[in-house]
Structure formats: C-alpha cells, structure tokens
Amino acid sequence: MKSFNGDGEQVHNNEGSHRGSPEESAFEMKTEYVSLSLLPGSNDVVVKTLYVSIDPYQINRMKSFSSSQKAIGFAARISPGEGVGRVVASEHPNFEKGDLVGGLLSWGEYSIVKGAHMINKLNPWSSHCPTMLEFWVNISVSCLLLTAFSGLTAYGGFFEVCKPRKGEKVFVSAAAGSVGNLVTLFKQKLGFDEAFNYKEEQDLKATLKRYFPDGIDIYFDNVGAEMQEAAVANMNTFGRVAVCGVMSEYTDSNKRAAPNMVDVVYKRITIRGFLAADYMNVHADFISSTADHLHNGRIHVLEDISVGLDSIPAAFVGLFRGDNIGKKIVKVTCE
Template structure:
C-alpha cells in the first residue's frame, strides 16, 4: 500500500495540440486538481469500491490517475467546448489532460469566486457535505451533530451547515471514532458515512459498532456518494453561494503547487498534514489560471 513518494513515478511525455480530423477530444491545461483519500483505495489490488462505483475504478501501475479538477480548454473537437473555456470535471494528475467523448466535463462559470473554490466548497466535497447532511441526515431543529475529521475537506463544511452541535453523526473516519459515536447516539440517531480514511490503508482496525446499540436505539447508518445526489446540485450551488456571499460560510483550503507535489499531498492526508480541502495548483501563473 502507498506510504511513500517512491511508490509514485512522475512521467514526462510529449503532447500534440493538434487533433485528428473528426476527433471529438478536448485537450485542457489542468489548473487545480483535487487530492482525496479514496484514491488510495483505488490503488489496492482488489476492493469492493472498485466494483460498485466507476469513480472508484481500480488504477493499474503505470496509468495516469484521474481526479476531479478545474482546467482551461486549449483545443477542442467537441462543439460543446471552445478554446479558453473554463471547465470542471474528471481530469488527470498532470499538467495536461486529453478528455475523450463521454468524459465527465462541463463548462464552469466561476460566479465571481476563486477557481479553487470549485474544487472544494463548490465542488464534489461541497456537494458531499450538503447532500450528506440535508438529504441523508435530515436534521431537525435542536438536534446535536458530531462530525469526524472536521478539519478535512468535507468535515469542516458540514460543521458550518449546523454549527450548534448526538443525534447525527457525519462520518469521514470509521474505525474507533465511529464506534464511539454510535455508542453515544440517541434513539433514532442517523449516521451518514461518506468516507473511512482510517481504513483505506489496511493498517488499522475496521469499525465494529455494537449491533445491539444499533437495533435498540433504532440507529440508521447510510453510506453514500456525492453522485447519488446530483438532483440537488442546483440547490447546493445556490445555497452555498448565498452563504459564502453573506459570510455565513468560509473556505478552508490547503493548496500545494506543482505536479511533483501530488504524491506527498496524497500521503499527507493519512498523517493529518492537511487543514481543509487538499488540492494542487498546476498553473504557473495567474495568466494560466485565467484570472
């Protein structure tokens, strides 16, 4: 399992900015790329996550690693995208990406916010926090909320949605933290599980909550992915933008620079080195970023 930078190989390859006639490919300059714990799970020789989610598909040694990020179109054979468009979606951990037809990509309107926000608070991390809290946990006035890993990309956002916080447990960690939370939950408590960072490395003990507690306290535990709730995406963007503009929510971002910093950025997630949403900036200057 990946524990050191030597487990990664940084490759340099030439890329042509000319597309073949009739090609629908899109070539982009990567600007910001997300660094997420679940990527480590994709590097395992076998994991159930690789079966049930295309976003968690296995990564074979030698392959470029895809991840959520923001980019700028350089060349497009797809009529939906034009040169210099800002886009967001699945790009690669590298300086440039070639997006094939059917790839997850859409035009990005920054809406006056920094591009990094669209990787974090206005990206999949933000949608995970919003949907997990409001759609899975369904909070009621006066309920108490506990969020594990509240300094991470998702946890710090959930805490802002319900700052008065255990009727609700938003779990990013798993293992002993999950057991302790469930042991202290009220009747009809709800647990939303969006990650188990303590268990991705296979080095820690798996969570084993007391099933008697779950039965007699009628606790509901639900795992979920952000992609389960794309139907609330518009509400999420509207609500979060309003909160940001009103000063009701704040961003917490941990940004490294350069593709060479990606391995240490991923490894650092499992050592508590990040405070907030971890991402890597891949543009060399504000001109590249387009701001």
C-alpha cells in the first residue's frame, strides 16, 4: 500500500525553534505490502481508507517536543488522523469485513489498527462515495462520530469554556479556513452577522473596534498572535478567550500572542486553552444537538474536498496558506 511520511527535513534553527510553513517536499510517499492475514486473537483490524480529515493541529504531531513542549523540529512520521474507512480484515470480535468505521486512520490506503484502538463502527452505508456532508445529513447520526474531534472542539470549547449568555458578542477567527473574499457567503449562507478578511485589514485592533462597537464578550481563538492581542484589546469586562488553536504560531514558535496583561487584570479576562478530549462528557449532547441542527438546516456545512491520496501534501500545506474554504477533507478512495 501507499502512505505518507514527513521526512524530518523542515527548516529549524539552533535555538530549538521552528519557523516557516510546511512544504510539500517534506512529504514522502512510501509503498509497502499489507498482509490481510492477521494473527488470530490479536484483536487487530485492517481498514481501507475512504476519507481523511486534514487539520492544522496535525503539524504539532509531526514535531518533536522538548519537555517544555517547545517545538524543536519535525519528527519523521505522521500520526494517524481522523478518517472514515471500510474494514477489509478483522480479528476483533466487534468488527467484521465490510464494516464502515470512523476513527484514527493513517494517511495511507490502509491502516492496520492494533487492537481496534480508536475506531468506532458507523451505521451501514450503501451509497457510493457521497460527500462527508451527505454522510452527516442524509445517512446516519452515528456518522457524526467521524467529526468527533473537530466538532467536539467547537462544541465543548464554545459551550463549556466560553459559557455564552444571551446577547453576548462572539468573535471567531479563521472561521472557515480561508475566508478570502467569501464574506458574502459567511453572512448569507452561514448566518454570521458580520465577517471580514484579515488579510485586507491594516490594523486589526481598529477593525475589531469597527465590527464590535460594543466590545467582544467571547473570542474563539484559532489563530493566536496579533489577532488575539487585538481581540483582548477590544474585549469587555469578564470577557473569555477560548484558545482552540494557534494557527499562526504552529509554523513559527517565535511568533507569540502578547495580550496586554493590564487589560487582562482590569477587565478580568480569562484566556483558556482546551482540547476536545476534555469534553467527552458532553459528546452525547454534541451528537444529538448537532444532528438536530443539521436536519433542521440551522447548521450549514462547508467542505473542501480533494481527491486521491496524492493530494494530501498539497491539502495539508494549503491549510497554512489559507487555500481551503471550509473543512479540508481528502477522499482517498472510491469504493
């Protein structure tokens, strides 16, 4: 089978920090044989990949970290990411050949999932190659499992970390990968009150002041750096910053958010990092309310799909250039 490795050749300097966006040349396609003969009783499963989710945070799994979590360079392997696949061989009692599964899969044609760890069975699915959107809306609620981490991050972060109250003003950065010129789309299709392209703004602090004349109560931060500083400057008292991701800092560990701590004290601002894994307790609520919102059209889904395993490096690298419009997904195989 074919699969991708990061090759560890990214630029890094002597001070132990890494700079610069990832490049396609850092990926290497490898071909190896996969045996469908599993050791009886091993609980292992072989999964053929249908879709993989491409997310910016995956760059952190490609880095080696020192004990203080400072990025010191790329490791020579890619950790599994979220994906959907079909079981082609199983020695695990809960899975059999033909099952549709969602969970952590390799960026390759097949994954050997030891002990069937971190995969879940999805409901039977007969259509040929629907989009992930069709998956979600038309097929089965359990397919929402495949969005467990991205979706739960948004849900847990917003409801559990931000604890929104009626009437509060919410700002979300990097709301759909690249916003670009899609302000109209944001406002008309996705229901945002306002949207702007940060690349067209000279002074983010002034921009946020213009869009939030009454101040920001909640900032769902996917970016870090100057955007976080500008949001804190425009924040109301008791404002909350939920730090979900730090896009601008993933590729340059010297680029840092330096929010004004005098503001943080006097406006009693909370800046809080979180991971979806901490909110598994609201996972069931997330699934049921999101399914409901999807069926009723209160949530719209934007997907940006590339086709073929070969397209993974460009899809991943493109995240850091803001190429994608919506959730980036690679359709690896049609069945």
